[in-house]
Amino acid sequence: MSKQGADAVHCVTYSHGTTIQVADGQTLLEASIQNRIPHHHQCGGQARCTTCRVRILDGLTHVSARTPLEERVASERGWDEFTRLACQTRVHGDLVARRLLQSPQDIVVLDLDELGAPSGVEERELEVAVLFCDIRNFTSQTEKSLPYDVVYFLNSHFAAAAEVVLNNNGFIDKYIGDGLLAIFGIRGERPAVACRNAVRAAIAMQDAAQRLSPMFERDLNISLRLGIGVHFGPVILGRIGHPGKRPITVIGNTVNVASRIERMTKQLNSSILLSDSIVAELPGALRVGASHKLQLKGTSEDSVLYHCDGFTNPDPALLVQSSFHRIAPRLVAFGERFYCILFEANPELRPLFKSDLALQRRMLVSMLSSLVKGLNRITEIEGGVRALGTRHCHYGAISTDYDKVANALLLTLAEFLGDEFTPEIRAAWIAVYGTISGLMMAGAEVQ
Numbered sequence: 001m002s003k004q005g006a007d008a009v010h011c012v013t014y015s016h017g018t019t020i021q022v023a024d025g026q027t028l029l030e031a032s033i034q035n036r037i038p039h040h041h042q043c044g045g046q047a048r049c050t051t052c053r054v055r056i057l058d059g060l061t062h063v064s065a066r067t068p069l070e071e072r073v074a075s076e077r078g079w080d081e082f083t084r085l086a087c088q089t090r091v092h093g094d095l096v097a098r099r100l101l102q103s104p105q106d107i108v109v110l111d112l113d114e115l116g117a118p119s120g121v122e123e124r125e126l127e128v129a130v131l132f133c134d135i136r137n138f139t140s141q142t143e144k145s146l147p148y149d150v151v152y153f154l155n156s157h158f159a160a161a162a163e164v165v166l167n168n169n170g171f172i173d174k175y176i177g178d179g180l181l182a183i184f185g186i187r188g189e190r191p192a193v194a195c196r197n198a199v200r201a202a203i204a205m206q207d208a209a210q211r212l213s214p215m216f217e218r219d220l221n222i223s224l225r226l227g228i229g230v231h232f233g234p235v236i237l238g239r240i241g242h243p244g245k246r247p248i249t250v251i252g253n254t255v256n257v258a259s260r261i262e263r264m265t266k267q268l269n270s271s272i273l274l275s276d277s278i279v280a281e282l283p284g285a286l287r288v289g290a291s292h293k294l295q296l297k298g299t300s301e302d303s304v305l306y307h308c309d310g311f312t313n314p315d316p317a318l319l320v321q322s323s324f325h326r327i328a329p330r331l332v333a334f335g336e337r338f339y340c341i342l343f344e345a346n347p348e349l350r351p352l353f354k355s356d357l358a359l360q361r362r363m364l365v366s367m368l369s370s371l372v373k374g375l376n377r378i379t380e381i382e383g384g385v386r387a388l389g390t391r392h393c394h395y396g397a398i399s400t401d402y403d404k405v406a407n408a409l410l411l412t413l414a415e416f417l418g419d420e421f422t423p424e425i426r427a428a429w430i431a432v433y434g435t436i437s438g439l440m441m442a443g444a445e446v447q
């Protein structure tokens with residue numbers, strides 16, 4: 001129940017069950033952040049994304065009218081009055097709301113829904129990179145396995161592979177048995193960006209499979225070896241199926257070709273095969289092995305396929321993400337060790353961390369995870385990172401503290417990664433940390 005008066009406080013209940021107390025006039029986004037409720041805000045509350053959007057389920061009369069910035073976004077997208085940007089919506093009474101976006105996949109689905117909404121047109125033709133991934137010898141390896149073991153195996157693999165797709169701005173189209181179909185470029189990225197994201201995802205998927213396979217071999221007697229085919233070309237994107245269940249998907253010959261390229265990986269003894277249309281979009285950027293000119297089943301012309309051996313120059317985001325995955329199972333210990341190293345070398349920083357240290361460690365781990373995941377969408381997360389810098393400035397952080405944090409982070413990484421902390425990976429972390437801390441310092445300056 002709201003308290004009235006100058007220091008009025010209202011109750012905001014989120015549909016996942018949490019109720020928070022919100023000061024009159026605070027925005028919904030500010031209230032979420034203050035109460036540590038995960039809430040996307042990739043542009044940092046500037047009405048330039050839409051990732052903070054919420055649906056007001058009850059109490060619409062208790063929120064402020066749309067700001068002109070929000071009005072523009074809402075009318076472009078045909079939103080009804082209940083869909084609001086949390087960063088632009090001020091609370092003046094009790095209400096119930098639902099956060100609409102939980103993951104980057106949600107963003108794509110909602111964007112596509114809204115694109116179709118005003119005109120009723122539900123299909124679009126566009127050029128995308130299509131990635132098809134399949135497990136080698138899945139049927140023969142699992143025919144004697146217990147069904148629950150197979151479910152566990154597939155879910156563990158799909159969780160890792162799909163995470164890689166989302167981290168690289170991709171869209172998980174569907175799972176087909178032991179296969180996964182992912183699309184890159186449906187959010188208007190340039191072809192070169194879409195192709196680079198797809199290739200990076202393919203490399204990271206193989207990396208994840210190599211990490212997981214020893215565990216599956218030991219526990220389930222199944223090895224996880226993947227064949228991945230990647231192709232670039234036109235598709236139709238739309239909702240397809242019965243009106244009661246009509247998922248967003250892509251169709252077109254580009255999808256069929258990607259699937260056939262994947263099938264050739266076994267025959268050509270390659271883990272990742274790229275079509276010539278992918279290689280043409282990334283001139284000089286790829287290390288490609290032998291090429292094969294052949295006619296793919298169902299096509300009338302020859303195709304040229306290339307083995308992919310990685311990028312010509314180290315890709316910092318890929319190196320940081322793959323090394324971060326190696327420490328992911330020990331993140332709590334990582335957080336503990338980081339703060340030990342930081343405070344040992346810089347005891348004057350200890351008073352800045354007023355909240356309890358266990359909570360602080362959880363925040364560090366969650367912040368690090370989301371920053372690492374967002375590295376390939378840096379323009380999207382830029383606003384959020386700046387806002388993080390503003391908040392750290394309020395806590396008392398100054399620019400020289402960022403160097404101290406960098407040193408502690410590098411020392412902790414060196415301890416946890418051991419021999420795997422190569423000079424190349426170290427340089428990648430320094431580059432990525434430089435970008436993130438630069439944005440945070442810029443955020444601290446503009447408050």
Ligand code: FES
Nearest residue numbers: 045047049052087
């Ligand atoms: S529009 Fe609200 S955070 Fe971007």
